[in-house]
Amino acid sequence: MQFPTDKNYYKILGVSRDASAETIKKRYRKLAKMHHPDANAGSKKSEDKFKLVSEAYGVLGNAEKRRAYDRFSPRSQSSAEPARGRRRRARSDKSRYGYGSGETGPRAEYREPFPREGFQEEVSIDPNFPTRGFDLQFLVNVPLVTAALGGKVPFSYEKYVKCTHCSGSGNAVDCSACKGRKQVVKEVSIDVKIPPGIVDQYTLRMDNKGGEGRNGGPPGDLLLKVCIEPHPKFNRVKSDIYSEVLISFELAEKGGDLKVNTLDSVMTIPVEEGTLTGEDYRIPGMGASTPWGKKRGDFIVKFAVADP
Numbered sequence: 001m002q003f004p005t006d007k008n009y010y011k012i013l014g015v016s017r018d019a020s021a022e023t024i025k026k027r028y029r030k031l032a033k034m035h036h037p038d039a040n041a042g043s044k045k046s047e048d049k050f051k052l053v054s055e056a057y058g059v060l061g062n063a064e065k066r067r068a069y070d071r072f073s074p075r076s077q078s079s080a081e082p083a084r085g086r087r088r089r090a091r092s093d094k095s096r097y098g099y100g101s102g103e104t105g106p107r108a109e110y111r112e113p114f115p116r117e118g119f120q121e122e123v124s125i126d127p128n129f130p131t132r133g134f135d136l137q138f139l140v141n142v143p144l145v146t147a148a149l150g151g152k153v154p155f156s157y158e159k160y161v162k163c164t165h166c167s168g169s170g171n172a173v174d175c176s177a178c179k180g181r182k183q184v185v186k187e188v189s190i191d192v193k194i195p196p197g198i199v200d201q202y203t204l205r206m207d208n209k210g211g212e213g214r215n216g217g218p219p220g221d222l223l224l225k226v227c228i229e230p231h232p233k234f235n236r237v238k239s240d241i242y243s244e245v246l247i248s249f250e251l252a253e254k255g256g257d258l259k260v261n262t263l264d265s266v267m268t269i270p271v272e273e274g275t276l277t278g279e280d281y282r283i284p285g286m287g288a289s290t291p292w293g294k295k296r297g298d299f300i301v302k303f304a305v306a307d308p
Contacts, residue, residue, distance in 0.1 A: 007052075007056070009069065028056070032053055036134070058129060131215065132213050138155075138223075139224070139225050142194055143229050144230065144231040145263055149264060150293060154189060158187050162212055166182075183211075196288075201225060201227075206224070210222045239288045243262075244304055245301050246305075251271055252275040253273070253274065256271055258271050262286045275303050275305065276305065278304075279302075285297075
């Protein structure tokens with residue numbers, strides 16, 4: 001039996017044959033973003049490479065298809081033959097194609113992931129092959145109180161979705177909306193769930209909320225980096241909340257009760273006789289949640305005494 005292709009999908013993605021599923025997924029995402037036609041001004045070469053990468057991931061990214069490919073592809077069959085008369089390559093696929101530099105992130109520079117010779121000899125790629133949508137990353141502003149106690153914040157963003165005018169067929173003759181690209185940009189709005197006690201710069205991942213896939217491919221993910229907005233009265237230090245409260249000279253001198261606003265309630269606290277500016281009163285368990293809400297820190301009221 002033979003797998004219905006003579007392509008070396010491992011070579012196309014630049015990974016070893018024993019690469020993990022996670023490694024294959026990461027390589028595919030990097031190469032797909034690099035060679036997507038939308039990011040390369042409609043380059044035919046980039047489009048061909050993008051389709052080839054998508055085809056390779058369509059097989060290696062599926063456990064069942066990968067097993068069949070490893071078992072029945074011509075390369076795996078030939079590897080079982082005696083090694084007489086064959087030379088070992090001194091360098092790995094990674095060194096040949098420039099991988100393993102350790103660079104990550106949107107500004108990392110990537111080397112050419114395909115061999116310069118022989119690429120044009122590959123057979124044509126099915127333009128209707130399913131491809132996964134892009135992961136999208138944005139910043140989301142979160143009020144301090146919501147970050148401290150958890151909740152939801154509304155968020156709007158743009159992403160590629162299937163063109164409803166042509167039902168994603170991409171027929172350029174009949175569809176003036178997508179002009180043959182099968183997708184259009186659309187603004188969507190969602191409610192983002194904020195876990196209690198989340199910290200600034202934490203990245204939330206929302207599965208399947210990224211760009212829609214093409215030709216029935218799965219959608220990408222949405223990644224949101226949290227930016228906690230400052231509060232006019234509260235200051236957060238880990239799980240404790242500090243609030244500076246101005247009190248009258250008379251109250252500080254004689255003492256008495258004082259109502260204060262906490263994160264989620266109004267409480268009455270005692271002010272001791274002879275209170276000075278800079279002294280504080282601690283309310284246990286009324287501060288911000290620890291990460292994922294197991295318990296709460298304290299709410300600390302710092303007094304500032306007004307001039308008499």
